[in-house]
Each structure stands twice: as structure tokens, then as C-alpha cells.
Amino acid sequence: MRALILVDIQNDFLPGGALAVPEGDRVIAVANALMPRFPLVVATQDWHPPEHGSFAANHPGRTPGEVVTLAGLQQVLWPMHCVQGTPGAEFADGLRLGPEAHVFVKGVDPAVDSYSGFFDNGRRRSTGLGEFLRARAVVEAVVLGLATDYCVKFTALDALSLGLTTTLVEDGCRGVELQPGDVAAALDAVRAAGGVVRGSADLLG
Template structure:
């Protein structure tokens, strides 16, 4: 079976959000066109605690874009984004979410980021996405979302 994985279609990654992808809002209508083509549609949702250590605001004298070491991993510092329970963390309201069978949260560990929809960045914690796809006999995935240079890329690499 083929599945569609929608990566982080959240307000904070759209124009006006704290970590906006230019013209990122255009993906919502494209996703809605693709959703009916799949029996199984899942989504990922960046879901950080307010004190997530990938936020530059959590490090004195550090700025967005600085790189630090965090738990033995290189970590780019980001603006606060997709904080659990905030409007910026929500999936876009125009997304046909009624067809999404399950949403997988990532980035929930305060000290380890998670770009991939499958694992955290040190590959020590699974989101459950791989297991879910296996239980549904998924052997092919199509991945779309935001942003290609991080979360879509790492989700695709871990899907292989």
C-alpha cells in the first residue's frame, strides 16, 4: 500500500509564523489535492516543549542560527516555534485533516531535536511512524511538507 506523509504543515512554518518558509502556504492546496489519492494519510507535527533546547532563547548570548553541541550532537539554534498547545503548532485549518489517520509528534524531548518524522536526531527514540506504516503494510510513501532542507529531507532519508 502507498501512504502519504505530510510533514509539519503548521502555522509557524507558514508566512507570518516564527520560522516561516517563504510561500509555504502554497503547499496546503497541493496537499489537499494529493490527499484523496491515498488510502493512508499520516502527518507529522513539530511539538516542542516551551523550554526546548534548540531554541536560541534558551541560551544566553546565543542567536538564531548559531550552532552549539547538545547531548553530543551539533544543534542549530532556532527561533521559538511549534510550542506544544500554541496556535503556531497547529496544523493549518484549511488542510483536509479529516483524512489524516494519525498525527505523529516530534521534537518532544527537551534536549534532542527531531527533524525526521521517524526518529529524533540521535535515532534513539522512534515516533512510532515506521511501526504504524508496517502494521498497515505500507511499502511505498510519498512525502510532502515543510521544510525541504530539514524535516522533509530527514523524513525521506529515514523512510528508505
């Protein structure tokens, strides 16, 4: 079985959001076009408590973009975003997630961030997504969403590490690009790990 994994298509990552990804709203139409083509659709959702350690506001004197150590790992500090129960954490209004879509929350532990939809950044805790896909005999994952160079990249890499044939939909993603070239490097990392990068037209054709 194939599964479509929609990564963090949430209001705070769209233009005008707390952590807006440039052109992040462009991924919505791609997601909507692809969903009917898949027997299984899952969506990941950043769901941070307000005291989350990845928020610059919780580190006095620090600003977004700085790097600190969190849970023994290097951590980029971000503006407060996708806080549990806030409008910014909700899925984009135009995203046509049906009642059959399955949602997996991540980033709930204030002590460690979770870019991947499968595990936290230290791979210490599973979101349950891998187990869910395994129980349904999923062998192929198609991944898109926000942002290419963080949560999409790590979701795709973890899917590959779990033995899933993995495709990243390039035009269904947009990146943060804290450093120029971060998006290209993310795509290269997925290819190097055995993944495929394709356009949505290839999947819709």
C-alpha cells in the same frame, strides 16, 4: 500499500509564523489535492516543550542560526516555534486533514531535536511512525511539507533507511535555505539514497 506523509504543515512555518518558511503556504494546496488519492494519510507535528534545547532563547547570548552541540550532535538554533498547545503548533487552517488522518508528534524531548518524522536526530527514540506503517504493510511513502532542507529531507531519508520506496513531492515542499543551495542539496541527498523526486502533476495524472 502507499502512504502520504505530510511533514509539519503548521502555522509557525507559514508566512507570519515564528519560523516562517518562504512560500510555505504554497504546499497546502498540493497536500489537499493529493490526500484523496491515498488510502493512508499521516501527518507529523512539531510539538516542542518551551524549554526545548533547539531554541536560541534557551541559550543566553545565542541567536537563531548559530550552531551549538545538543545531545552530542550539531544543532542549529531556531526561534521558539511550534510550542505545545500554542496556535503556532496547530496545523494550517486550510489543510484538509480528515478524521482518518493519523498524527505523529515529534520534538517532544527537550534534550534532542527531531527533524525526521520517524526518529529524533540521534535515532535514539522512535516516534512510532515506522512501526505504524509496518503494521499496515506500507511499502511506499510519498513525502511533502515543510521544510525541504530539514524535516522533509530527514523524513524521506529515514523512510528510505527503513526500506520504503520513497518519493519526495518537490512542488509540495518549500525550504528554509539558511545557506544558498540547501534545498538543491537536500533533493540530491534524497536521490543519492535511492529516493525519487517528482512533481505533484505526475502523481495526480
